[in-house]
Amino acid sequence: MNGQNRSQATPPTCAECRARLPMYVDGGLSKPDSLQVFLHVRECSACARDLARHEQLIAALQSLPRREPPPEFDARILASIPYDTYRVMAGLRGPRVPVLLAESALPAWMRSPKTRLAGVLVAAAAVAGRAVGWPPEVAGVLIAIGLLPEFLLRLQAVGRRLVLGLRQAGRGA
Ligand SMILES: [Zn+2]
Numbered sequence: 294m295n296g297q298n299r300s301q302a303t304p305p306t307c308a309e310c311r312a313r314l315p316m317y318v319d320g321g322l323s324k325p326d327s328l329q330v331f332l333h334v335r336e337c338s339a340c341a342r343d344l345a346r347h348e349q350l351i352a353a354l355q356s357l358p359r360r361e362p363p364p365e366f367d368a369r370i371l372a373s374i375p376y377d378t379y380r381v382m383a384g385l386r387g388p389r390v391p392v393l394l395a396e397s398a399l400p401a402w403m404r405s406p407k408t409r410l411a412g413v414l415v416a417a418a419a420v421a422g423r424a425v426g427w428p429p430e431v432a433g434v435l436i437a438i439g440l441l442p443e444f445l446l447r448l449q450a451v452g453r454r455l456v457l458g459l460r461q462a463g464r465g466a
Pocket of ligand 1: 339
């Protein structure tokens, strides 16, 4: 129901009043309009309840704590990406080398530090053996076999550096 309003010619209906409530709460109404709403809700319990709800909502929104993303936010997002997906992405981004130059082209046992050390020791023993009169073919084969893993790994590394270096030079030009 509308209150008796002496000062305003056309008091707002309930619908008009409710349509103005958001602006009223925000303080965005003109003074006469604001006064009309004020007078209306004083006498209309339905619109007063609506106004109270608006004010509660605004107050609740304003009381929400302001949240900043934690410092490790980016890292956590990256960590949440499944590894397979990440590997595909890294493959697309990272420098790629020919398959033969990738370390994985050699069997894991050959790449293991133990094999490489054993090979170097065999080669060193063969060098020493040669000095104490081992036949040159035997010493030579042992040296070749012993140094093969190390040699292949280093050859690959040199190849990778060459390929990547050439690629960068090509990009720079
Ligand atoms: Zn009303």
